[in-house]
Amino acid sequence: MVDFAKVRRWQPEPLDQAEHQLKGRSEKLLGLADEFAAMGTPACWAGDAAEFARRRRTRVSDRMEHIVAGVAAARSALRNAADAIVGLKHGVAEADGLAASQGFAIDADGAIRDVAPPSDVPAEHADDVSRERARIQAELSDRVEQIMRRAADIDNDLATVLGRVANGEIGDDGATDLASAATAGAGQGDLSVLEPPSGRGTPGDNAGWWDTLSKAEQRRIINENPEWIGNRDGVPYTARDHANRALLGTERARLQEEARRLEADLDDNMFGGLFTNDDARLDQVREKLEAIRTIEGTLAKPGERQLLLLDLTNERAEAAISNGNVDTADHVAVFTPGLTSNVPDSMQGYDGNMDQLQFRTEEELRRYGEDPSVATVTWIGYQAPQWSETIIDENSVTEDHAARKGAEKLAPFLQGIDTARDTDAHLTALGHSYGSTTTGLALQQNTGVDDAVFFGSPGLGTDHLNEINVPDGHATYIEAKWDGVGDLGHFGIDPSHLDGMQHGSSAEAQHPADSGRTLAGVTGHSAYLRDGSTSQYNMSVTIGGMSDKMVSGNDRGVTDVLSWPIPGTY
Amino acid sequence: MTLRQAMATLMVALALTVAGCGSDPSKDANMNTLFTELMQRPDIQTAEADYQDLLARIRDKLVADIGIERWTQDGEPVSGSACVGQYAKLGADGEIRRYSSGTSPGNIADADWPRAVEVVADLAGRHGFGEPQVVVDRPGDHEVSLKDEYGAELLFGTAVNTTLSLSTGCHLTREAHQRGIPAEEAPLY
Numbered sequence: 001m002v003d004f005a006k007v008r009r010w011q012p013e014p015l016d017q018a019e020h021q022l023k024g025r026s027e028k029l030l031g032l033a034d035e036f037a038a039m040g041t042p043a044c045w046a047g048d049a050a051e052f053a054r055r056r057r058t059r060v061s062d063r064m065e066h067i068v069a070g071v072a073a074a075r076s077a078l079r080n081a082a083d084a085i086v087g088l089k090h091g092v093a094e095a096d097g098l099a100a101s102q103g104f105a106i107d108a109d110g111a112i113r114d115v116a117p118p119s120d121v122p123a124e125h126a127d128d129v130s131r132e133r134a135r136i137q138a139e140l141s142d143r144v145e146q147i148m149r150r151a152a153d154i155d156n157d158l159a160t161v162l163g164r165v166a167n168g169e170i171g172d173d174g175a176t177d178l179a180s181a182a183t184a185g186a187g188q189g190d191l192s193v194l195e196p197p198s199g200r201g202t203p204g205d206n207a208g209w210w211d212t213l214s215k216a217e218q219r220r221i222i223n224e225n226p227e228w229i230g231n232r233d234g235v236p237y238t239a240r241d242h243a244n245r246a247l248l249g250t251e252r253a254r255l256q257e258e259a260r261r262l263e264a265d266l267d268d269n270m271f272g273g274l275f276t277n278d279d280a281r282l283d284q285v286r287e288k289l290e291a292i293r294t295i296e297g298t299l300a301k302p303g304e305r306q307l308l309l310l311d312l313t314n315e316r317a318e319a320a321i322s323n324g325n326v327d328t329a330d331h332v333a334v335f336t337p338g339l340t341s342n343v344p345d346s347m348q349g350y351d352g353n354m355d356q357l358q359f360r361t362e363e364e365l366r367r368y369g370e371d372p373s374v375a376t377v378t379w380i381g382y383q384a385p386q387w388s389e390t391i392i393d394e395n396s397v398t399e400d401h402a403a404r405k406g407a408e409k410l411a412p413f414l415q416g417i418d419t420a421r422d423t424d425a426h427l428t429a430l431g432h433s434y435g436s437t438t439t440g441l442a443l444q445q446n447t448g449v450d451d452a453v454f455f456g457s458p459g460l461g462t463d464h465l466n467e468i469n470v471p472d473g474h475a476t477y478i479e480a481k482w483d484g485v486g487d488l489g490h491f492g493i494d495p496s497h498l499d500g501m502q503h504g505s506s507a508e509a510q511h512p513a514d515s516g517r518t519l520a521g522v523t524g525h526s527a528y529l530r531d532g533s534t535s536q537y538n539m540s541v542t543i544g545g546m547s548d549k550m551v552s553g554n555d556r557g558v559t560d561v562l563s564w565p566i567p568g569t570y
Numbered sequence: 571m572t573l574r575q576a577m578a579t580l581m582v583a584l585a586l587t588v589a590g591c592g593s594d595p596s597k598d599a600n601m602n603t604l605f606t607e608l609m610q611r612p613d614i615q616t617a618e619a620d621y622q623d624l625l626a627r628i629r630d631k632l633v634a635d636i637g638i639e640r641w642t643q644d645g646e647p648v649s650g651s652a653c654v655g656q657y658a659k660l661g662a663d664g665e666i667r668r669y670s671s672g673t674s675p676g677n678i679a680d681a682d683w684p685r686a687v688e689v690v691a692d693l694a695g696r697h698g699f700g701e702p703q704v705v706v707d708r709p710g711d712h713e714v715s716l717k718d719e720y721g722a723e724l725l726f727g728t729a730v731n732t733t734l735s736l737s738t739g740c741h742l743t744r745e746a747h748q749r750g751i752p753a754e755e756a757p758l759y
Contacts, residue, residue, distance in 0.1 A: 256759035289758040297662045303649025323649065349658045352651035352666065359668045359737065362645060366673045368714070369730030372645050517706045517713070530736070531654070532723075 069185030076189025142204025233416030265362025382406030
């Protein structure tokens with residue numbers, strides 16, 4: 001097996017040259033075929049010798065057809081392998097470029113070495129830097145693994161086709177002339193498209209795999225196997241968007257068919273759904289059809305949107321839609337809502353909130369002379385608890401089960417944003433209510449998130465802010481008056497009392513005092529995203545990387561005093 | 571259910587009830603009432619033509635009268651979404667749009683700012699916008715907000731650059747406006 005250093009030196013040109021040589025010979029053979037056919041058997045020649053000559057010519061023709069088919073297969077395989085190596089070299093360049101820019105080296109055997117760790121890192125940022133370097137090193141390792149998998153695949157595919165040519169195993173599909181034989185042979189020189197990493201794959205695996213594919217292969221996957229990449233974190237979101245939009249139509253047709261079948265079964269059953277799950281299943285199918293309708297309606301609104309995630313395999317539909325382009329925006333924010341959120345009922349409203357937030361952030365950046373490039377994402381990528389599940393279901397809002405399951409999917413989604421891009425975004429995670437618990441749990445992994453804003457939170461899944469992996473001073477909590485959920489402290493202590501947490505105001509404010517910006521206050525649990533509010537403003541300046549402009553404030557009420565944890569007990 | 575679960579359920583239910591989780595109370599307004607109210611407004615496409623015309627005239631006059639740099643578009647000039655707040659229940663029938671004018675590079679001097687606001691207020695006033703409300707007003711950093719009867723907000727500001735943007739209130743789509751009644755739910759299958 002070749003090593004990484006050799007793969008790094010692979011070039012498509014020698015394969016292209018070999019293909020050109022074969023092409024020349026093949027064309028010569030095809031030209032001779034015309035001459036050979038024209039020679040034919042003279043019309044006045046009869047007898048044994050003439051018959052022998054005719055049979056001999058037929059054998060030669062058949063032999064030529066097989067040779068031409070074999071040459072066409074070899075040419076096709078060489079051409080495809082050259083294209084594949086162009087893709088492979090792109091994958092290598094991505095890995096080498098990432099390594100070089102971040103002070104790593106990729107050895108001949110593919111091992112990753114940290115050769116230039118940043119010096120003079122202040123002690124208070126040492127953990128942040130170490131965590132970020134570990135993330136990059138893991139991504140590089142995954143990328144190298146995928147490059148080697150791709151290299152082996154190209155090598156095997158090409159060797160297989162050439163072996164079949166050498167062994168005369170390329171058929172001409174019964175061709176009766178050389179041109180048809182060439183066409184038949186060319187079809188047998190196709191190389192397989194390498195399937196994605198098994199399972200969900202890490203973002204590094206998925207990015208590494210995708211980057212080694214040629215543009216033609218990537219287009220083929222979007223058209224023929226969109227389900228491979230629609231939810232694959234690490235694959236660029238523009239490609240995921242194309243794939244997921246393509247899936248909407250096929251999934252709707254499949255679900256409509258299933259709904260009709262279930263309805264017919266229920267109609268035919270005198271007990272209805274009493275002894276089967278058909279009625280419950282029909283409700284789920286209807287919910288998913290409604291979700292598809294909501295998604296299509298949301299995507300149809302003015303402005304650039306991307307369908308970043310579409311998963312119809314669970315009880316309720318899951319989806320994520322961005323306002324703006326996640327692959328290119330300088331600033332990306334991912335919002336995770338909480339209790340009762342689901343795609344049919346919640347997506348359009350939250351998409352409106354996120355559109356406003358993107359708009360406000362961009363206008364703020366413009367005014368202060370910054371590049372106004374922002375994308376905001378509504379992520380309903382988990383089975384958020386519903387009221388119907390409050391009491392007895394394991395997905396109950398009183399348990400962290402749904403949040404933990406959600407965090408398992410949110411963390412790689414967040415990781416995938418930087419992984420899929422050439423340059424990292426300034427990435428902000430927003431979490432509301434139970435969604436803040438999901439976000440808090442996700443951020444306990446190494447996600448590359450630069451800022452986090454939690455609001456109206458029943459707890460972040462921890463009692464200690466140092467378990468939330470964002471740079472020091474970049475975790476903000478906003479709590480409004482009369483928001484009882486924010487004082488529950490049910491999933492870890494009340495975030496109002498977490499040491500090191502920044503506190504953004506939700507009250508009516510002038511910022512800076514007297515001559516500054518006038519902002520509206522909000523109260524209760526559900527108004528944090530209201531347009532023109534202090535809380536929305538605080539999110540917008542954080543998303544835009546201007547958290548120094550945030551309105552600080554801790555709008556504590558009496559319940560916050562009651563929720564104060566006793567030192568030493570947590 | 572464990573005792574802990576029961577306690578937690580009770581606490582969450584109580585907290586959410588007090589806090590009004592899930593939706594604004596205002597969302598309970600009747601759908602037909604909201605639709606009838608929005609029938610009195612122009613549909614979103616008509617509104618867009620008027621607002622875009624207003625923005626274009628403000629931009630041109632600021633360049634001509636105040637002498638600011640020409641405007642440059644640097645992103646998506648129009649975005650939009652379903653309505654939010656009390657109008658959210660209109661679903662696909664309602665729409666909000668947001669228009670950015672990009673930027674006019676540079677700051678309007680503090681001394682020129684009142685005259686610039688006058689220009690904006692004069693033109694916006696003729697389109698039914700109210701008096702400018704100060705959002706920010708400090709040396710080198712100013713912004714005013716003007717609102718109309720449909721809930722549109724026009725923001726005009728200057729700091730490093732000068733900006734002008736507008737968010738509409740909620741309007742019916744043209745199709746909904748022509749239909750005149752809330753859309754019936756199309757069959758799912």
